[in-house]
Amino acid sequence: MASNFVQYLRGSQTSPAERKLVQKLDFFILTFCCLMYFLNYLDRSNLTNAYVTGMQQDLGFKGNQLNQINTVFTVGYTIGQIPCNIALYYIKPRVFFPSCMVAWAACTMVTAAAQHPRDIMAIRFFQAIFESSTFVGTHYILGSWYTGSELGKRSGIFTASGLAGTMIGGFIQTGINSSMDGRHGLPGWRWLFIVDGIITLPVAIYGFFLFPDTPRNTQAPYLSAEEKAMAIARVPEVSERTPISMGFLKHCFSTWYWYFFVILWILAGETESFSTNSLLALYMNAHPTTKYTRAQKNNYPSGVPAVGIVSTLFWATMTDYLQGKRYLVGYWIGITGVITSALILAYPHSTSIHFGMYYWAGSVYACQATFFAWANDVLRYEEDALRAVVIASMNMGSNAINAWWSIVFYGANFAPYFTRGMWAMIAVSIAMAIWTALLVWMHVRTEKRREVEGVYDAEHVSHTHVDKKVDEVTAP
Template structure:
């Protein structure tokens, strides 16, 4: 217990390191969490609006909601790698806030939609500008934080997005009860207006206070010693131009790209219970029970609530256990098989359906841990490769999402989603197998790096972080 409390407090290994980490949390983590919270609030409120009157007012039919989500996914996929590479050419303190301003404007424009196709067009462009948030933040976190600090921060960041999903339902409930009909606008239209307005102050905060990366920061709140310390905390890796034929050949010749992209392609689909709002659609189309607008918005918030707890638990635990991020892959495998099988076995049981959808929310833990895992393994590779792998992970997953939700989780399959349950069982088993293969590849790479003296040079630079680590963990945690 004493060692765990020491881990939670942090263990600075150089003079001034604790003060530096506090500043990183204040100016980087806080901004990124607020950005992701608003990002998910904007996204999830489409589903909240759908069950709060938008479906009837705009005349949605069949699986048009899923088609809109697919168009969003296409735009999001297109924007992944370009947005991460853009961070090499545009300062993050300019790029992130500018994207926020654009997507805030598009969110408010949704309030003026008159047909589902209007929302479809808006969401496509909104997705391109939102694509920078998730993968860009993981790239930035990996640029500033050590492996011992990274999982916990990745967990907090991911939890902030889930909080946006959870709180969105309550916001819609409040707006529907207090603003529906105000100035002749429906409550769901006011929802998008309010979402866009509250995004703008955070963008302004980023323009003035975000510190870019350790080697490019000019933030006035860092002293010269703190800037030098920030640079010393991450490995010195030779860089090459990220947009070149040589770089592309190097990228696709490594195992990192293939294994981590496939990992997230599979893992991302295990989140389908939650990301496709299946509980909301189950309630909306229940053959015998009728739910009020407040219930339709509030009851599903339990899913991201479970996701927040699970994300923080696993992110913290895998940090404390020396970076064993792979454990989450096995947990998800068990969760996906059990929850889907029980829903298939008891489709008429409302209590079992609610319970399984809530439990399935724990699968959200893979976001923080798997991207922290990629940052851990790629810490000793060049930054451009790490940026591309992280962006490609999300790009690959969204390329699958573009059609997966329509094939297995279309709104016309509600309330039971039988095909989706079998798909969830298959992907959960596949994830457990792929996780084991990736662990094997990582251990091979660790042995090679030890033979080449990569870790030895690091030990000379940062002896405490290596020597304090149990020998059995050295093959797993690359920057503990």
């Protein structure tokens, strides 16, 4: 088994031509998408860094205006999910993604000229709409190019790039702020927005010229005619229907996919609450007996996304190797949520237990890559528009719930023990495991129906068939 796994890591494609194709796709798709996601995070998270390094005083922030701005950003980010993914159906991704990057880079740079908190509030709303294209749009693109046995690893690498940004983004922004402070009469926090916006533009240009779009409309100069045909043959042919129609809406809401995957990601999103709400940092800040230094408060919580990166890459790779058994992560999440919360409740005064459980909880980040890969797997035979809407709706639903969930259960005023949040985590983790089982049942039913109807996954078709398909597409 070990030798089989090593061979799998090297690549599951048996044809040298197919391996070469996948290597090209990995380079041009993953480099662009990972850089885009990293910069997305950088341009999104710079507000807090600016706030604590002078913006609060310069613009006269009062009360909870920073929280209000973050809420407005969440609203814009939620609203933009479905329209952005539908836009990919009409606009080539190599045009749409870079255009969104230029737009949010412009918003970021304009923030440097803000004179009042309400200015930033308006800017961040539109910035959020443009940034909402990145996460769900990338998962849609990955599902368009990669087979089920390849998808998990690629989704994991993409997600890990965002977690890496969580780890090192603050250091980058602190360096910009301190080195540029006072240049040309501008405070460092204003330079922070300018520089963050500028460094986004080269990646947008790179994507415009070299991103390969989707298999059926790619004009990438580095793909030969045979490779373009092979890319089409590797994934199932699906029917096409315009997403802007009543017929499509009826079809979308008459299938089980939308309801099951949206609820799955709503539950999964809340099982990430320990990490996404920075509970370890809040615990340290409000610790009843120990006073941690500023460096400790910055450094110790970085272990949480580090665990997330390892867990994401492990589960993404493992579920690919196990032929797409993404549901295993749902059960892992259920176990993790119940045990970590129960131990924190049982040992409220044990600092080592709290640290250990918050680090372990970072492993839940694995659901980001695996659950979106799962949605791509299940919807592989459905029309692209439905897949795009379901994937976007998953993230939209999660953000809509999380906008108030974090306040109700994980507000800073509940630190250091977050008792209410611990019970909420136990409940949602159990619900996550149950819902995962229900989704597996629905998936199995659908697969049996497809077998009866004679629908087969392109991965299970012999390479002889793929080669024949390539010959048909490339024939003059």
